[in-house]
Amino acid sequence: MGVRVNMDLWLVTLLNALVWGLLWALLALGLSLIYGTLRALNLAHGAFYMLGALLSWALTPTLSFWGAILAAPAIVGLMGVGLARLLWGKREHDSLTALLLTFGIMLILQQLATIFLQTTTGSLRHSVVSPLRWPIPVGDRFYEGYRLIVAAIAGGVLAGFWGLWSRTRWGCALRAVCDNRALARVVGIPVLWAQAGAFGVGAALAALAGALVGPITREVSPTMGVEVVLVSVLIAVAGGLGSLGGAFAVAFFYSFAENLLTAFADPMLARAGALLAIGLILLIRPQGVGGE
Amino acid sequence: MKRWAVIAALLAAGLLPWLWDRALLWGIDLFIWGLMALSLNLLYGYTGLLSLGQGVYFALGAYGAAWAVIYNINFWGALGAGLLCACVGALLVGWVSVRASGYGFVVVTLVTAFICYLLALSADSLTGGEDGMSFTSPALTVPGLVLSVRDLPVRYYFAMGAFLVGLGVVSRVAKSPLGLAFRAVRDDEIAAAFVGYNTFAIKLFSFVLSGVLAGLAGAIWALSKEFVRAGLFQPFGAFLSAQPDPDPLIAVLLGGAGRLLGPLVGAGILLGLREFFVGVWPQGYALAMGGALIVLVRVLRRP
Numbered sequence: 214m215g216v217r218v219n220m221d222l223w224l225v226t227l228l229n230a231l232v233w234g235l236l237w238a239l240l241a242l243g244l245s246l247i248y249g250t251l252r253a254l255n256l257a258h259g260a261f262y263m264l265g266a267l268l269s270w271a272l273t274p275t276l277s278f279w280g281a282i283l284a285a286p287a288i289v290g291l292m293g294v295g296l297a298r299l300l301w302g303k304r305e306h307d308s309l310t311a312l313l314l315t316f317g318i319m320l321i322l323q324q325l326a327t328i329f330l331q332t333t334t335g336s337l338r339h340s341v342v343s344p345l346r347w348p349i350p351v352g353d354r355f356y357e358g359y360r361l362i363v364a365a366i367a368g369g370v371l372a373g374f375w376g377l378w379s380r381t382r383w384g385c386a387l388r389a390v391c392d393n394r395a396l397a398r399v400v401g402i403p404v405l406w407a408q409a410g411a412f413g414v415g416a417a418l419a420a421l422a423g424a425l426v427g428p429i430t431r432e433v434s435p436t437m438g439v440e441v442v443l444v445s446v447l448i449a450v451a452g453g454l455g456s457l458g459g460a461f462a463v464a465f466f467y468s469f470a471e472n473l474l475t476a477f478a479d480p481m482l483a484r485a486g487a488l489l490a491i492g493l494i495l496l497i498r499p500q501g502v503g504g505e
Numbered sequence: 506m507k508r509w510a511v512i513a514a515l516l517a518a519g520l521l522p523w524l525w526d527r528a529l530l531w532g533i534d535l536f537i538w539g540l541m542a543l544s545l546n547l548l549y550g551y552t553g554l555l556s557l558g559q560g561v562y563f564a565l566g567a568y569g570a571a572w573a574v575i576y577n578i579n580f581w582g583a584l585g586a587g588l589l590c591a592c593v594g595a596l597l598v599g600w601v602s603v604r605a606s607g608y609g610f611v612v613v614t615l616v617t618a619f620i621c622y623l624l625a626l627s628a629d630s631l632t633g634g635e636d637g638m639s640f641t642s643p644a645l646t647v648p649g650l651v652l653s654v655r656d657l658p659v660r661y662y663f664a665m666g667a668f669l670v671g672l673g674v675v676s677r678v679a680k681s682p683l684g685l686a687f688r689a690v691r692d693d694e695i696a697a698a699f700v701g702y703n704t705f706a707i708k709l710f711s712f713v714l715s716g717v718l719a720g721l722a723g724a725i726w727a728l729s730k731e732f733v734r735a736g737l738f739q740p741f742g743a744f745l746s747a748q749p750d751p752d753p754l755i756a757v758l759l760g761g762a763g764r765l766l767g768p769l770v771g772a773g774i775l776l777g778l779r780e781f782f783v784g785v786w787p788q789g790y791a792l793a794m795g796g797a798l799i800v801l802v803r804v805l806r807r808p
Contacts, residue, residue: 254608300799308607309555313758313802320744320795328788436745443619443740450612481627485620492616496601499609 221352234468235367240445241460243415249391249455250411253311259438260322265420278344286417293416297409326435459503536664542756542768544718550763552711553691558618564737566720567727591720599712625735637734751775
């Protein structure tokens, strides 16, 4: 009997690792895409994630949850396009300037969300109800079916993105901008719009992750993105900035490491351990797993 | 001429609390956060290394002092313990992080800060966790005098003294051949290595010195607040509170990176802005900082 219970626990842990791996992949992929096209490490990524969660929470009463998780990433994505056009415009920024710009965006978005919540609801933390109750029996335990749907959605979006990236003309244009901006301009690719588009897509992916996470963490708040951006930045860097495959691989590695460690240690130690493990990857391969 | 300006500024800073008592509290914050920004200026302004995890050494300084006080060590011992903790921490992190360049360095400092924060949270018997722990600062004993940091004027002059020590260190270093080496690494690391500088040692030294100065600021902060909490380690932690303390990076950029008094000016502007917004529109302060950051980096050149 004891062995059986343990097996169930392992199965739940592995399922969690899969779900979170896909979510981290959504986040790290966006970061990597933004770095590839704009040469900017986007510290505002956590703010986009937070906005996604917050917007989907705010829109759920009018649009239903499923409408809200479509609308929230669309809004944040458009905002990302606007921000990129506004701040990058014709100027090229060196990498540290770009980093500081995104730091400024993060502060402003986080504070706007705080002000919005304070003035409309008077409270900064709000609980989120799961859109469906579908407990799946796993041995003697139950697994939330909603998490499997999250995995399916995230996996579908990642696969769809992969198709666009590798099979279509738009993906080809983006890859060209990543490789060589000057040459891309010469062959007639509107580089500024491609960069803004990539920023928007990255922001929308982060917002989708946030919108999907809301019912898992059961809470939204303006500061929920602060820790998330740190982890996803490390994943994207260890994956090799600009390398989407690397980001994907390290996201899964991180998620499995963290979730398996949670079985032995408290969540904070588990997270610290998983971060250290990725740090080791960087020590061995400073350019990241998929970096050149 | 320059000497007279320095003497006048020192006299003004020394006499101000007697003329206007509100300046006491304000000045204590200004010197502590000015010292913190000064430490980052040494690293970013002079050596060109952008660290987003400077809060770790502030926190280590604070915790080193707090732990020493809990073990009944006297005031100067506690201050020394804070500096030692910050120094060891900076040496360990610097050993790894300064090997990375550009983004690598930013990310390593950011993530070590995050890991330290998680460890501090989980070791809550040692650190007090998120709630923190309070203690009673021992008396400040100078030969012939026994003072208490609870007295605001004592705290003011002590913070001012520590800031002046930090300022002296940075200005001496900036003028020395070592300071030239820092700037050589900042402007072109490959060229600096090519003419024979050991860039690893130079960057590590800058990192550790900057960490020790941040630790000094942290130790003074802890000894005067008589309180420490794990949140001090948290990267971007200041921005999670409603009334954020001056962020050293924004202070350095505001005052001018690579300028000796820039950090003090920047910290002063941030404290002034906070004071202004508290009366008018408290939530506006963080918006103003974010806006200032965007405008600053779009307008200004890098150091």
